[in-house]
Amino acid sequence: MTDSKKKRLLPWGHFLNRNPFGLLRASLHTICQNPVILFPTASLAFIQLFILEILYFSPQYPLAYFFGPLIRSVWSEEYLHYPQNLMLLPKIFYYAQIIIYLLIGSMLLALSSKIVAILNEHPKVNIKVAFAETMRLYVHIFCASLISYILFQVFANSYAHLVEIIIKLKPFGKTMSFWDKTLLWTVPYFQFLSGILASTLIVYVIPIIVHEKKKIFSALIENFKILLHTFPTTLLIVGLPTLLYLPILALRNNIPILMDTLGPEVQIIVIIIGLFVTMGIDLMIIVSATTLYLFVKENS
């Protein structure tokens, strides 16, 4: 059987015109029809929740023996007590998430991409084999995630710095005007858009590394070649699922009010909801990007 005559298991027909909505619908369909794709995401969610539990219990016995001196020296004694420890929790968990994403998360997302690629060829997936094959490309996947993280930081921080400069340009001693406050308020939302742009710019790198077993630099070049033809579609398949994070962002921006009415524990609930939403978004993006990548490859 030639390549062109192979039976396609994924619903390609829905998005032949590179319709991002159709593509996202097809990706959702693929995930529902093949729950095995959820395995890497579920594993990642488990790791993150486990770390969150560890961090939540860190000011208490027996974890306090290890975390106590650390928190005391970096922050202060009060962050080992209720409710200040809950104020610190999102910050520490954010740092932990960066490490998890770089070391494990990217690898598991690559595994999701691998599973989608396998499902395109065979109805059954051997997770162990897929994992072993992905693991061999770990260094390149790690580099790709590192580049993605750096790109996001550059975009996000450049806007924050710009706002800082604009505010500093004012004559000394003047209080912040309405516009300054509005500018400051936009920072998290601009960072959100930076995240979309950074993800879009290198979204195909992991599928290319996993599928074509290319090294990081050739994968980057290939990624930009694909992006050149598919940028609007790619931006939408990254941007549309990411919009689901906006309510979480609004929740996080209003956390002091929520804490006052519902109690300090609301921090944990917001973190957990944010974690599941992020997992869902990442899964949708990687499945859609891999599907589009395979489609482009087959039609090139």
Next chain:
Amino acid sequence: MRRFIGCYCIILIVTAITGLFLESRQEYAQERILWNIKNDFRKINNPASIENEFIVKRILDRYQNFLRHYPKSELIPRAKLLLAKTLISQDNYSEARAILEEITENYKYNVEIVAQALYGIAQSQESENNWPKAVTIYRSIIREYPLTTTGFSIPYYLGNFYRSRGLNSTALSAFNEAAEFYQNIAENYPDSPLGFTSLKMAVKCQLAQGHWTDAFFGSRQIFLQYPVAVSLLETIQMIRDISIKKLNNPGLAISTYNDFLNRNPGHPINDTLKKIINNLQPQNNKPSNQNK
């Protein structure tokens, strides 16, 4: 895959249950109970009103329950303090004072708690308009526990205490005493967070008295002695405001900023300082200021 997800769930649930079980037997759980009671009390708009009587009574019961359930807890003195404060808000001064006096007797090892208990007693006297007694206790806290958070804040509080009652000359002498108190601490603990806070408090007292020159030199000392302080911009602003608005002499601010630049080359604030100096220069060059 289902097996794996089942395993994940079991691990997470077991960890959570173990953690929560250990938590319930530790001080952390007690901290949470106390904080929740205190927070519920904070949310009551007018605790002394009759319609809130039942709610406040429940708060008091919760404190009593805490004291009964955790008699060996290290948080007991704190719980007693909070209970006494709640009683004071209910105008139940005698019962509150009995609890506070018990704290001062039984927890002498914890100077901060004892200072807070004495402060509570003084506050209850103040609420009963027994000013002389309140002032005597306040002064005893300053004398015996000057370096506790409570003792440290009282000298400045006393100045405001007199001022709010319209006793302006007494208020001025209290602020004067307070400034001396803070300056002594600053001299005894130089280059420390305590020294820094003391200098700031001394400046606050001088500003309250309208001693602008002293306040300027105090701010100058803070600025030059603590170049890495978080509130550096606030100090710069204060120096600028005092020298222009109160002393009508921008040259003082300029010379202070220049001293800082000379002493701290490469400091991140230097560019901002140079801009401020440039902005102040035209004001300083006015004939009225040159004469000074």
